[in-house]
Amino acid sequence: MTALDTADIRRQFPALSRKIYGHELIYLDNTATTQTPSPVIDAIRDGYLDSKANVHRGVHTLSQEATARQEATRELVARYLGADDSAEVIFTRGTTESINLVASSYGALMNEGDEIVLTVMEHHSNIVPWQLIAERRGLKIRVVGMDDRGVLDLDAFRSMLNERTRIVAVTHVSNVLGTVNPVAEMIAEAHKAGAAVLVDGAQAIAHTKVDVKALDADFYAFSSHKMYGPCGIGVLYGRRELLEKMPPYQGGGEMIKTVSFGGTVFADLPFKFEAGTPDFVGIAALAKAVEWLEATGVERIAAHEEQLLEYTTERMAEIEGMRIFGTAPGKSAIISFLIGNAHSYDTGLLLDKLGIAVRTGHHCAQPLMERLGVSGTVRASMAAYNTFEEADAFIGALRRIAPMLA
Numbered sequence: 001m002t003a004l005d006t007a008d009i010r011r012q013f014p015a016l017s018r019k020i021y022g023h024e025l026i027y028l029d030n031t032a033t034t035q036t037p038s039p040v041i042d043a044i045r046d047g048y049l050d051s052k053a054n055v056h057r058g059v060h061t062l063s064q065e066a067t068a069r070q071e072a073t074r075e076l077v078a079r080y081l082g083a084d085d086s087a088e089v090i091f092t093r094g095t096t097e098s099i100n101l102v103a104s105s106y107g108a109l110m111n112e113g114d115e116i117v118l119t120v121m122e123h124h125s126n127i128v129p130w131q132l133i134a135e136r137r138g139l140k141i142r143v144v145g146m147d148d149r150g151v152l153d154l155d156a157f158r159s160m161l162n163e164r165t166r167i168v169a170v171t172h173v174s175n176v177l178g179t180v181n182p183v184a185e186m187i188a189e190a191h192k193a194g195a196a197v198l199v200d201g202a203q204a205i206a207h208t209k210v211d212v213k214a215l216d217a218d219f220y221a222f223s224s225h226k227m228y229g230p231c232g233i234g235v236l237y238g239r240r241e242l243l244e245k246m247p248p249y250q251g252g253g254e255m256i257k258t259v260s261f262g263g264t265v266f267a268d269l270p271f272k273f274e275a276g277t278p279d280f281v282g283i284a285a286l287a288k289a290v291e292w293l294e295a296t297g298v299e300r301i302a303a304h305e306e307q308l309l310e311y312t313t314e315r316m317a318e319i320e321g322m323r324i325f326g327t328a329p330g331k332s333a334i335i336s337f338l339i340g341n342a343h344s345y346d347t348g349l350l351l352d353k354l355g356i357a358v359r360t361g362h363h364c365a366q367p368l369m370e371r372l373g374v375s376g377t378v379r380a381s382m383a384a385y386n387t388f389e390e391a392d393a394f395i396g397a398l399r400r401i402a403p404m405l406a
Contacts, residue, residue: 002300026356029379031379040288069283080290089142090274092235093346100249104133105107113138113139115165117157118130118141119143122170167195168187170186170200171202172201183199191216203334204228215238219238254275309333310367321397321405337380340402347371351378
C-alpha cells in the first residue's frame with residue numbers, strides 16, 4: 001500500500017490555504033465536518049450554473065439531466081456500500097434525519113413493552129429520536145455501558161437481548177472516544193434474538209470500507225459532510241424487506257403513486273421515503289465525494305490517520321496535566337482530552353488564536369460525558385489532508401498553552 005501524498009491532497013482543498021490570526025490553518029475538527037475538495041465544489045457550482053431543474057417527471061432536458069445525475073449517484077452509493085439494490089439507498093438531509101426516519105417509521109411497527117437497546121456512547125441523534133418514539137408508543141430503552149477505556153460491555157449487551165428487543169441502535173465509531181465498535185458481532189447477536197440493527201456510520205464512512213451486506217446491517221446511516229462531500233445530504237441504507245413494511249416518514253410530492261381524497265397509494269422504494277424536492281445538486285456532488293474517496297483509497301487514508309493518531313497521542317501524553325479520554329484498541333483518529341481541570345472552551349479558544357481548529361464541549365454526547373465524569377472535552381480529529389508537521393505544531397501549541405491553563 002503506497003503512502004498518501006498529502007501535499008497533493010492538500011492542493012485539492014482550497015479552505016486549507018486560509019490563515020487564522022496570521023497562522024496557517026491547522027484543521028483538526030474533522031469529526032464535526034470535513035473540508036471539501038475542488039471536484040465536489042465544482043460539481044455544486046456546475047449544478048447551479050448548468051442544469052438546475054427539479055428531478056423526476058420533467059420531460060425537458062435540464063430535468064432529465066438532473067434526474068440522471070441523482071439516480072447515478074444512488075447507484076454509485078449502493079455499489080460503494082455493497083448494497084444489493086439501489087432502491088435500498090434513501091437520500092436524507094443527514095445522519096440525524098436518517099435515524100429519525102427509522103425511529104419514526106420502524107418504531108410505528110413496535111408495540112407497548114417492546115425494547116430498544118442503545119449504548120452509553122451514542123450521539124444525541126441516536127438517543128433522542130428513540131426517546132421520542134418510546135414515549136409515544138410505551139417502549140423501553142436499555143443502555144449498554146462501557147469500561148474506562150471506552151470499550152463496550154458486550155456481556156451486558158448480550159444479557160439485554162430478549163424476545164422483546166425489537167431494535168439495537170449503535171454507533172460504528174464513537175464521535176468522542178474514537179472507539180470502533182464490533183458492529184458485525186453485535187448485529188449477529190441481535191439477529192439471533194430477532195432484533196433489527198441500525199448502525200450510525202457518521203464517523204466510520206470516511207475512515208473504513210463499509211460493506212452493509214458483510215455486516216448484515218438492517219439500517220446504516222451517514223452524512224455527506226463528514227466524508228468530504230456537501231452539507232445537507234445524508235444516506236440511509238435499509239434492508240428492502242424492512243423498508244417495504246415501514247410506513248412513510250413524511251408525506252408530499254414524489255412519495256406517491258396516486259392521490260385522491262379517498263386515499264393515497266404510495267410510491268415504490270426508494271421514493272416512498274423521499275417526500276418533496278431533494279437537494280439534487282448536493283446529491284450529484286456527493287457522487288464526486290465518493291469518487292474522490294475511491295480514487296484516494298479509504299484504506300490508505302485510514303493507515304495515514306492511524307499513524308498520525310499514534311504519533312500525536314504519544315507526544316500529547318508527555319505534556320504535564322494531559323488527560324486523554326478513550327484508549328480502546330484499534331480506535332479511530334479521534335483524541336478527546338483535557339489539560340488538568342481547565343475548561344475545554346478555554347483550551348479551544350487559545351488554540352484558535354494559534355490557527356488550530358478543534359472542537360470543544362460535550363460533542364452532542366452528554367450521557368457519555370456523565371460516564372466520563374466531565375462536562376466536556378477538547379477533541380482533535382484527523383483526516384486525509386492532515387500532516388505530521390501539523391501534528392508537531394499542535395503539540396507545540398499544547399505545550400505553550402498548558403502552563404497558562406494550570
